[in-house]
Amino acid sequence: EADIYQTPRYLVIGTGKKITLECSQTMGHDKMYWYQQDPGMELHLIHYSYGxxxxxxxxxxxxxxxxxxxxxxxxxxxxxxxxxHTSQYLCATTQTVPNTGELFFGEGSRLTVL
Amino acid sequence: GESVGLHLPTLSVQEGDNSIINCAYSNSASDYFIWYKQESGKGPQFIIDIRSNMDKRQGQRVTVLLNKTVKHLSLQIAATQPGDSAVYFCAEVTGANNLFFGTGTRLTVIP
Structure with missing residues (x-):
């Protein structure tokens, strides 16, 4: 199993604040992704990195x-x-080899902006 | 917050019945197809995958069928249990791990 950690799990902040959502993984996977997902809705890819x-x-x-x-x-x-920007943000990782395409997801960071 | 995308289709089944969740994909060059399960408040979790050169693959209580002719993928869950209630996403994998998620289906199991 992949170990992938997201912090904070929940965050409520005011308009205009700067925030950073953290994502860390201990598997050495080269590829990482950020998805945005509103409750009960689709996953949307917003950023990715191949290394x-x-x-x-x-x-x-x-x-x-x-x-x-x-x-x-x-x-x-x-x-x-x-x-x-209020939404859930999900971080995911995968590895190029073996090329299975399986993504390992974190638990998500739920952001509420007032 | 501002909604992103469409509301998910839903499927309700009685506990103990079999569930069939369908997915249409778009890219005939996809190498893999994967089903994910997302429980409330959690990230999606891998259920089962199937290579493009296969028609069927079975796991524990789950079977995935792939029909490349009509670009259709299905997930069958046998003897559905309350713990199966979740949103199910199909995903297609092309090239260098480019993964595209489908719309997703919300499965509700009625006790």
Whole structure:
């Protein structure tokens, strides 16, 4: 099993605050992803990384940014949070070899912006 | 918050009955197909996968069927239990681990 940790699990903040959602994995997987998901809705890819110093935007436009300075760490940052950013953010990892495509997900960070 | 995407289709079944969850995919070049289960408040978890060169694969109480002719994938759950209540997503994997999720189906098991 993959060990992937997201913090905080729950966060309530005011409009205009800067926040960083942390995602760490201990499996040495090269690929990491951020998905946004509203309750009972689809998963939408917002960022992904294929390795250190590699970051790409996903299918859904997002005002967040990511960085990948270390293999095990893939934080997501919102410079100025707004109520429209209220959602659940899921981090996931996978490895290139073997190429099964299976994603391992964290428990998610549920963000509420007032 | 602002909604992203569509509300999920739902399926309700009686406890003990079999469940069939369907999924249509778009890319005929997909290498793998994966079913995920997402319980409330948690991240999706892997259930079962199937390679594109297979038609059927069985796991514990679950069977996945792949029909490449009509680009259709299904997940069958035998003897559905209350613990099976969750949202089920299919995903297709192409190329270098590019994974695309389907819409998802919410399964509710009625005791």
């Amino acid at each position: 250190v110093n590699s970051t790409e935007k996903g299918d859904l436009s997002s005002e967040s940014t990511v960085s990948r300075i270390r293999t095990e760490h893939f934080p997501l940052t919102l410079e100025s949070a707004r109520p429209s």
